[in-house]
Amino acid sequence: MSVRILDVKEVTQPIASPIRNAYIDFSKMTTSLVAVVTDAVRDGRRVVGYGFNSNGRYGQGGLIRERFRPRILEAAPESLLDESGENLDPDKVWDTMMQNEKPGGHGERSVAVGTIDMAVWDAVAKIEGKPLFRLLAERCAREADPKVFVYAAGGYYYPGKDDSMLRAEMRSYVERGYTVVKMKIGGASLDEDRRRIEAVLDEIEGDAQLAVDANGRFDLVTAIDYARMLRDYPLFWYEEAGDPLDYALQSALSEFYPGPMATGENLFSHQDARNLLRYGGMRPDRDWLQFDCALSYGLCEYLRTLEVLSGMGWSPSRCIPHGGHQMSLNIAAGLRLGGNESYPDLFQPYGGFPDSVKVQDGHIVMPELPGIGFEGKADLIRVMRQLAE
Known part of the structure; x- marks a missing residue:
């Protein structure tokens, strides 16, 4: 049975802290939390892949909601599947996100794409029923x-x-x-x-x-x-x-x-x-x-x-x-x-x-x-x- 991405959800949340390093303080730092919701079910629960961006870079909710989420949801569902047709293909999802993006400019968009990519890989490994590190190996x-x-x-x-x-x-x-x-x-x-x-x-x-x-x-x-x-x-x-x-x-x-x-x-x-x-x-x-x-x-x-x-x-x-x-x-x-x-x-x-x-x-x-x-x-x-x- 083929898998579809039903939604990509994002919320920008604070990880505020009074700490600082040599360059920035973290008092207003945020992160984007993303959920890639699929129609697959494992162990009685809908498979959802999760991702978030690392500390030190701000949440990228605007880019995720305005550019990368729409591209995924507007794509033909079968275009995001692997050869078996039974799981998502992370590379195809990645290519879909990067449509209409010029080379270079590896700044904020790399954070937005990386956050969604994490959630996609989480979903893929869950659909396979394996830890990601085992699947990757x-x-x-x-x-x-x-x-x-x-x-x-x-x-x-x-x-x-x-x-x-x-x-x-x-x-x-x-x-x-x-x-x-x-x-x-x-x-x-x-x-x-x-x-x-x-x-x-x-x-x-x-x-x-x-x-x-x-x-x-x-x-x-x-x-x-x-x-x-x-x-x-x-x-x-x-x-x-x-x-x-x-x-x-x-x-x-x-x-x-x-x-x-x-x-x-x-x-x-x-x-x-x-x-x-x-x-x-x-x-x-x-x-x-x-x-x-x-x-x-x-x-x-x-x-x-x-x-x-x-x-x-x-x-x-x-x-x-x-x-x-x-x-x-x-x-x-x-x-x-x-x-x-x-x-x-x-x-x-x-x-x-x-x-x-x-x-x-x-x-x-x-x-x-x-x-x-x-x-x-x-x-x-x-x-x-x-x-x-």
């Missing part, structure tokens, strides 16, 4: 690995937050099983950030490694000044020192920082990924790539990005996506990426894992839930079903 002729490395992201600037509070936050992540923790830099002076880094390293010494993230704040001179300071410490990585599209800055920085660097969360297409690897001086033996499918046109585009990486000598194991969401967790498990970001205490209910999942020795084990696994996270699926039902 099968389709890409890979062997899934349900054990995924995760690190704890936090260390934001916060009104009244002193070093003792920062230390306590990082200690709490270690106590919850994380072996790598990340903190923000660039929102204070270099000397103040040095003090904050040393406080955290003193707190977690021997129990975890520390990564630092400048959120694209620095010009080249400042990035180099920080590199000279940071290379004195055994950091897991130095992340997004300068503007994400300033490949020359990233390339120059590698001459001053021999340790691992990470970037890519604000690149939204396989073309941008290719330019980063062409011109950014990234080193495949030590550096990390953080492309986030929920911000960059979705999993369909992420697969194209991985093809670019492979053609340029990079392993998918050097990818640790930004965002801390279950979609990237499934990709990491299905395609054997290097791991995934996690926000243990922030951006709820969207971030994190299903309720039964615990971090042990810096890893989680994926539960065998159909689709992306949102149904295993009680506070999140409650919000999602309010939209769809």
Whole structure:
């Protein structure tokens, strides 16, 4: 029996928080929550695929409602099906969304398309009755690995937050099983950030490694000044020192920082990924790539990005996506990426894992839930079903 998309629903919701990084505060941040409603029924319930955009980019309700939803609903239903005619074809849905869109301009629309794409893949895997990571491994002729490395992201600037509070936050992540923790830099002076880094390293010494993230704040001179300071410490990585599209800055920085660097969360297409690897001086033996499918046109585009990486000598194991969401967790498990970001205490209910999942020795084990696994996270699926039902 063929499957039809009955509706694409969207709601823009606040994920407001008083935290800030080096560039933005999150007091007015929003996210788009999307439900792709199908006429398929599994286990007595209508199949609905869910998606949302990652933190750090605003909700895209206008684009979703005005451009991408109408294209899906106006398409001939059979044009969205796979060869069996019994399930949706994510690539055909993606192509339908991108009709009448010019090349380039990988900004807000990449977020809108990525959000819907997440929901489509969730629906497809549910219709198949399989976890997305299993389905993805099968389709890409890979062997899934349900054990995924995760690190704890936090260390934001916060009104009244002193070093003792920062230390306590990082200690709490270690106590919850994380072996790598990340903190923000660039929102204070270099000397103040040095003090904050040393406080955290003193707190977690021997129990975890520390990564630092400048959120694209620095010009080249400042990035180099920080590199000279940071290379004195055994950091897991130095992340997004300068503007994400300033490949020359990233390339120059590698001459001053021999340790691992990470970037890519604000690149939204396989073309941008290719330019980063062409011109950014990234080193495949030590550096990390953080492309986030929920911000960059979705999993369909992420697969194209991985093809670019492979053609340029990079392993998918050097990818640790930004965002801390279950979609990237499934990709990491299905395609054997290097791991995934996690926000243990922030951006709820969207971030994190299903309720039964615990971090042990810096890893989680994926539960065998159909689709992306949102149904295993009680506070999140409650919000999602309010939209769809």
